[in-house]
Amino acid sequence: MICLFALAASRSVALDGDPVEGARHFAVNCSACHGTDAQGSGPMTDILSIAPPDLTQLQTGDAFPMADVVRKVDGRDLIGHGGPMPVFGAILEDKSAVVDDAFGTPVFTSQPVLDIATWLASIQR
Numbered sequence: 236m237i238c239l240f241a242l243a244a245s246r247s248v249a250l251d252g253d254p255v256e257g258a259r260h261f262a263v264n265c266s267a268c269h270g271t272d273a274q275g276s277g278p279m280t281d282i283l284s285i286a287p288p289d290l291t292q293l294q295t296g297d298a299f300p301m302a303d304v305v306r307k308v309d310g311r312d313l314i315g316h317g318g319p320m321p322v323f324g325a326i327l328e329d330k331s332a333v334v335d336d337a338f339g340t341p342v343f344t345s346q347p348v349l350d351i352a353t354w355l356a357s358i359q360r
Contacts, residue, residue: 252332252346252353260327260347261354273358294359302336304352305344327351 262271268283270276273290280286293300306312309327327347334342334349 252349252351252356254350254354254357256347257350257352257354257357260351264327265351273355290355291358291360293355299356299359300337301334301352301356302342304355305334305342305348308351309344309348 261269261273265273266277267279268275268277268287269290270280270287275287275289277287293304303312327345329346332344332346332349334344334352336342
């Protein structure tokens with residue numbers, strides 16, 4: 236436990252995402268496949284083997300699956316994504332960020348990945 240605190244203290248660990256920055260990162264890195272509206276209608280969809288999902292409908296009830304979305308965006312959980320997708324974890328490297336999963340376990344990622352997930356949480360329908 237002390238190691239986690241030391242790691243957090245030694246890096247700039249963000250606990251909150253910025254939806255404005257997330258929209259910007261999404262537009263640059265994700266919209267070609269997922270569309271600017273995140274509904275799966277990007278210009279690349281015609282050549283993809285798996286249709287991109289509608290990312291505006293990720294929320295179940297009142298809970299947005301933040302940690303699950305972070306894991307998919309940074310490439311740790313592509314099986315649940317449904318198939319091949321570029322791994323953006325390395326592309327979106329920046330300051331460290333952390334979000335708790337459903338069990339309270341910290342999930343470390345980069346700030347841009349957390350920003351994208353925060354923007355996605357803000358556009359749920």
